[in-house]
Structure formats: structure tokens, C-alpha cells
């Protein structure tokens with residue numbers, strides 16, 4: 001999972017499409033996140049183009065932030081469970097309409113963590129089967145010996161017919177109510193597109209694009225970059241910084257860009273630098289021109305060294 005980030009107009013969508021089918025297309029500013037499966041050399045990856053204008057930047061975090069405690073609702077007693085039941089049922093009913101509004105709570109129940117106290121495994125399997133057959137997209141972690149089960153219901157559930165979804169939600173709630181003695185943690189993530197579980201999967205790398213000709217916006221770009229670099233959720237994630245549009249005369253040089261982004265002393269080297277076990281984040285600047293198809297290839301080659 002690779003995120004393409006950077007200010008609006010930096011060239012993220014142009015790059016995505018160039019990598020996808022070597023075509024240069026003029027794009028409207030990106031309004032909604034899109035993703036493409038790409039392969040460069042040996043690496044196959046899913047690239048997320050999240051859009052760079054101010055409002056779009058707000059969703060960047062949804063794609064890399066780990067689940068936070070504050071997003072969790074802990075349910076320990078019957079009253080709480082009942083509240084969840086009512087809430088989930090109402091989600092189940094109104095969901096389809098909400099979808100149209102784009103900004104919506106995407107997932108019915110994104111994560112349900114159930115501690116099974118003294119429940120027979122047949123019951124666990126029963127739930128597993130239920131989830132499996134109705135939700136295409138589940139991420140599943142089950143620690144059989146500790147008797148805990150984390151089931152993620154993905155956004156694929158939004159592909160279900162409304163009736164089915166209602167039945168599933170009710171069925172799940174019914175099962176929870178029957179089981180009673182367990183803890184359920186429900187995380188409901190807000191995102192502004194119909195995502196799948198992709199946004200909670202860990203990020204393997206960030207490609208950060210900067211328009212090297214637009215010097216007036218270097219500071220703004222640095223600010224966003226700094227925020228990303230200092231975010232704990234992205235600690236140690238490799239960053240490929242692409243200084244784009246060097247085909248335009250008077251675009252910043254690599255040194256100039258490094259200086260303005262405050263990266264003069266913290267890049268890790270362009271050759272094959274072994275950083276394994278060093279706890280140092282791979283970070284490097286490559287200048288490129290997407291329209292001339294130059295420069296970014298070296299950048300991706302560098303990045304591939306740091307992706308498992």
C-alpha cells in the first residue's frame with residue numbers, strides 16, 4: 001500500500017496514470033481518493049491518490065492512522081450492548097441513503113472484537129462462517145488459544161443489498177445479545193468515500209510530490225510534509241520525495257528543494273543503503289518530470305529496496 005501525497009497540482013494523478021498505462025492525461029483536481037493496482041519492476045502495489053487540496057488533506061490521516069482508542073466504544077454491560085444494537089440497526093436502515101451524501105460512516109461495524117468467555121468454538125465458527133459468507137472482504141485475525149476473535153467487517157458489506165445488510169446486522173446483534181458475557185469494541189471510522197479495508201491496512205511507503213516550479217508553495221508543502229514525517233502512525237515508513245516538473249525552466253534544483261523542505265541533512269542516500277535494523281526511516285529526494293517520463297523511475301527503484 002503506497003500513498004501518493006502532496007499539495008494540489010503537484011502531479012499525483014498524472015503520475016498515477018503515467019505509471020498505470022504510460023499515458024499523459026490532463027486531470028481535474030482530485031476530489032475523491034482513488035486507487036490503482038500497479039507494478040513497477042518486482043513490486044506490485046496498490047497506490048492511493050488522495051487529492052491534495054485543503055479539504056482532501058483531511059482524509060490523508062484516514063489512510064494511515066492506526067485505530068485510536070478514542071474511536072472505540074467499549075461495551076461492558078447490557079445497557080451498552082443494547083445501545084449498540086439500536087445504533088447499529090439504525091445504521092443498517094439508513095445507510096444506503098447516507099451513501100449518496102458521500103460523507104458518511106462507511107462501515108457498519110468496522111471492527112468487532114469479541115472476547116468469548118466460555119463459548120463453544122462451534123459458536124465462534126458459526127459467526128466466522130456467517131461473516132465469511134456475507135462479507136467478501138474480511139480481514140481476520142483470530143487467536144484461537146486466547147479465545148479472542150477480531151473480525152473486521154469491510155466496506156464490501158456496503159455492496160450487500162439493503163435487506164441483506166439489515167439481516168446481517170440484526171443477526172450479529174442477536175448473536176451478541178445471546179452471548180452476553182463478552183466485551184465488544186466497535187470502531188466506526190468516518191471516511192468520505194466507499195472504502196474497503198485498504199485504509200486501515202498499514203502503509204508500506206509514501207510518495208510525496210512537490211511542484212518544483214511553484215516555489216511560493218514550498219513552505220506550505222514543507223508544513224504538510226513535516227506533519228506526515230512526525231506522525232507516529234507513519235514512523236519508519238519510507239518516504240520518496242519527488243520534486244516534479246523539472247521540465248519547466250527555472251524549476252528549483254534538487255539542492256534548492258532539499259533546502260526549502262528542510263531535508264538538507266536528513267536524507268538517507270540514493271545508493272543501496274542498508275538501513276535494516278537501524279530504526280532510521282528511508283527518505284530521499286529525486287527530481288523528476290512526469291510529462292517527460294524522467295526521474296521518477298529511479299525514485300521508485302530506490303523505494304523498492306525498502307519495501308518487503
Ligand SMILES: Nc1nc2c(ncn2[C@@H]2O[C@H](COP(=O)(O)OP(=O)(O)OP(=O)(O)O)[C@@H](O)[C@H]2O)c(=O)[nH]1
Pocket residue numbers: 006007008009010011012013014015025026027028029030031050051052053244245246247248288289290291292
Ligand atoms: N510541466 C509539467 N507539468 C506537470 C507535470 N506533471 C504534472 N503536471 C501538470 O500539473 C497539473 C496538476 O497535475 P495533477 O496530476 O492533476 O495534480 P495532483 O497532484 O493530482 O493535484 P490534486 O488532484 O489537486 O491534488 C496538471 O496540469 C499536469 O499536467 C510535469 O512533469 N511537468
Ligand SMILES: [Mg+2]
Pocket residue numbers: 012013014027028029030049051052
Ligand atoms: Mg489529482
